[in-house]
Amino acid sequence: MAETVPRRGLDAQGYIAREGSLGLVPRDFRPVVAAARDRVLDVFGARMHSAYLYGSIPRGTARVGRSDLDLLVALREEPTEADRADARVLDDGLDSEFAQIDGSGTLLSSRERVLSDLETYDLGWFVACLCTPLLGEDLAEYLPRYRPDTLLARETNGDLGLLLPHWRARIAGADESDDARRPLVRFMSRRLVRTGFTLVMPRWGGWTSDLGEMAEAFASYYPARGEQMRIAAVLGCEPTGDTRVLRSYVDDLGPWLAGEYARVHGVKAARPEGAGAGSGVPVSVRARAR
Known part of the structure; x- marks a missing residue:
């Protein structure tokens, strides 16, 4: 009998393997x-x-x-x-x-x-x-073991539509300098790439934390938006302070992605006011992680 080879960040049983040590x-x-x-x-x-x-x-x-x-x-x-x-x-x-x-x-x-x-x-x-x-x-x-399914996709990143108004406010209130905008570009780039990846994660059939691999996985299912996501992956590691990038995120890529995410996976369960969000803070915390 042929040996089963774990795929893309999964263990032999098809659960997401814990990364790092x-x-x-x-x-x-x-x-x-x-x-x-x-x-x-x-x-x-x-x-x-x-x-x-x-x-x-x-x-x-x-x-x-x-x-x-x-x-x-x-x-x-x-x-x-x-x-x-x-x-x-x-x-x-x-x-x-x-x-x-x-x-x-x-x-x-x-x-x-x-x-x-x-x-x-x-x-x-x-x-x-x-x-x-x-x-x-x-x-x-x-905690249970996790598969890369639509429930996980919805509950990790299904709140992008709720975040976009806050992003617009942060952009409007940011200092005009590149140094002030660069962290925003990095943060938003990472969140968009990770949201794009979890949108396709169940079809891709695995897990990765590599931004470049995330962008390529997304692009294989949404080629018309693929180059935008590849650029966002680069900016997630090497951000610029270009305000046009930020505007494109909240006026174009972000709204499209939020709408497509809600259509495919639904919207994340509401959190009590002030409770924050697990992934919205960590791959969205996690937007800080390199």
């Missing part, structure tokens, strides 16, 4: 990860349930001086404003001390939220499949 952390970034581990424990102490790395550093693809450090901390209770202030201090300290990274970002959630029914196919999936355990008990042990 501490063993893949590049040598140059190991001191950063060690410091982050110690400081997360110092800052959050007994309030912390578990902590995770995600993004290019645990995937082993980080670039010195170009990649950021991405952390998620699950607390035993809902994060407070004081917790968020502590996280900002933690990030600022790591960013200023280690030239290897281009910024640090710590996401905060609660154990209860990660394991909630509402977040099972968004933040829960993110922790189980895209995060690498760093400290504490791994919440993936309490």
Whole structure:
């Protein structure tokens, strides 16, 4: 009998395989990860349930001086404003001390939220499949296994239409300098590429976190929009400060993608006001991850 070969980020049973591990952390970034581990424990102490790395550093693809450090901390209770202030201090300290990274970002959630029914196919999936355990008990042990299906597509990125008005407001309020616009281009480019990929993910039949591969997967099903997505993938790694790019995202590519996504997969389940969104913060957090 022929051996079954896992496809595109899946295990032998067809579930999305967890990406990244501490063993893949590049040598140059190991001191950063060690410091982050110690400081997360110092800052959050007994309030912390578990902590995770995600993004290019645990995937082993980080670039010195170009990649950021991405952390998620699950607390035993809902994060407070004081917790968020502590996280900002933690990030600022790591960013200023280690030239290897281009910024640090710590996401905060609660154990209860990660394991909630509402977040099972968004933040829960993110922790189980895209995060690498760093400290504490791994919440993936309490979560299901995931397939690249339409439910996962809807619950991770099915909220783009709701985000576009906020994007327009951010663009309107941004400073006119390239330095101010460049992070917006990077963030929005990454979100659009990842949304384009999850639009076709069930048909493509797998998972990847590589922006270029995501764009090519999308282009194979939507060739008329393929070049726009390829350009967005490039800008997600090497952003410019061109306001025309931002306008094209909120006036053309974004609205089209939101409409097509709703047609194919439906709209993401509503979150309580102020609760945020699992993927809207992390591949949409995750928009920071390199």
